[in-house]
Amino acid sequence: MELILLENILNLGNIGDKVKVKSGFGRNFLLKKGKALRFNKENLELVNKKKDELKRKNLEIKNKFKEIAKLVHNKSFSFFKESKENGDLYGSIKPKEISNLIKQKTNADVSPSQIILKEELDKIGVYQVDINFHSEVKSNISLKISKIQTK
Template sequence: MEVVLLENIKNLGQIGDIVKVRRGHGRNFLIKYGKALKASKESIDIVNKKKYTLNQKNLELKKDAKKIFDIINNTNYKFSKRAKENGELYGSIKPVELSKAISSAKKIEIKPSQIDVGKEIKKIGTYEIRINLHAEIQGKIHIEVVKEEEKPKT
């Protein structure tokens, strides 16, 4: 399936590019969320006419992402979790939890889908997490996972 992109998408293309994607990705993600139009003569003409406004919108998004980048890049967060003796956590730290921690600490909204954890965080230690703020802007945060102090049984 060929689509015309309405925004810059990492590893896919720039605004106005005609790219070939799998049908499911095109229909269920790109077209559904307004990131692309199905490629046809009419849609290509529409995108070419709207290209200037789309580029302006993209610049605004990039500017907002840069502001967020300046706030959160290279910040440190500490998580206290229950863990076994060997350092394995009971459960794991997921992007939703990281998103809530950033939002409460910095008063900005980061969607869990923007957080790239890589492998699941299942052990005590320090980790570097990548935050995808824009197709061209990625920030990093550092998290430290420590063992939660056990409460004495009374």
């Protein structure tokens, strides 16, 4: 499926680029979320006319995410969870929990889909977690998972 991008998308392309993607990804994500248009002559002309407006809108979004990234960049967050004797947690920590904790501590809106986990957070320890706000704005945080102290 050939599409024209309406915004910069990480590992895919920039505004106005013609890209070839799998049908499911194109239909279910790019077209549905308004991130692309089907490639044809009319849409190509439309995107070329609106390119400046799209770039300005993209810059506004990028600047908004830069502000949020400043709030959380290199910050450390702590979770206290029940664990087994060997340090394994009874359940892993998911992006939704991380998102809620960041919102609670810094009042920054971070979507769970923006949180990139390189590994399962299922043991006590310290983890580095990347946050991808925008194709050009990234941040990272440190998560410390500790055992709940019981008496």
